[in-house]
Amino acid sequence: MLNIVAVLVVAVGVLCVLNTVLTLGMARRLRTQNELLANPSRFMPGNHFPPVMRVAGERTSAFSTTTVDGAPVDETFFDETSALVAAFSVGCAACEERFPEFLQFAAAFPGGRERVLALVIGAEGAEEKAELLKPVATVVVEDTHGGPLSTSLGTTAYPALGIIEPGGVVRASGTLIQDVAIALEKV
Template sequence: MSMLTAAVVVVGVLCLLDLLLSFGIIRRLRQQNETLRDLREKQSAEEPPIMFTAGAHVELSDVDVSGALVGFFSPNCEPCKERMPQFIEYATGHRGKVIAVAAGPAEEVADMVVRLGEVAEVVVEEMGGPLHNAFGTTGYPALCLVDDSRTVVASGWEMSALPVPATR
């Protein structure tokens, strides 16, 4: 009987020790989560937007961007290669005009023009071109939605920055 009591006491002590260690780990994970959240907030406050943000008005006379989904892509950009299929899928559900800007020399963006051309009007221009300047684009990929009054509704470099498209 004394062996059984000793075993129960040992198991109880081990369970108590495990419980204390679990609470310590949970507390440490919460501290790390708060530290990461603070770091992300600090970084997002320091990073300039990749293009005009919501509420900005787009001034452009050559191309009608009213109600358009607009995407800027570069052939040398890894995130662009990841976002392009997502952009194409999103564009198929977009009710308005879709404009894709392929940034770079024509020979480098040829494949991009073909892929984007399935769902969008494709414009090829270098950084600093008229569309880049009209949208304040500073990097790639840059994505935005413009309303009928040429005001940016949403923008960012990830598809999650854009609202869920309405179905056709």
């Protein structure tokens, strides 16, 4: 009987030590993650997260596609004045979170619907998003990532937002409304 009690006491002791080691390891990982969120430049060169689309100063490439209304659209969309562009992927949690804010921002964008180009990527569920975007944007749907408009904008993550100057030159880009709104304030 004494041997069983001794074995149980040793087993509980080993479990306590293992629990302490795992807890300390988790605390260290949480501290590292907190540092990354507080100061991403320490972990990534360039003082920012990787771009979600072409960055300021880059030029969009030529493209040709069709809107959900059946109208052709190509790189000449960017010839007249500044345009707001957005790319959303169906099923993307961040896209769902930022979608209502984008709708408000696009509705107030100078030039209205004719100066806002929205891209929805996905085979299923894209029609619903496109219908919500139609009152505030010219809408293009691409079934898969890497379609003509997505390639022209250089999208790598979603949501991707940008202000495109005449000639297809990106003025600002990012994943948040603030990333592009600040470029409009500098005009």
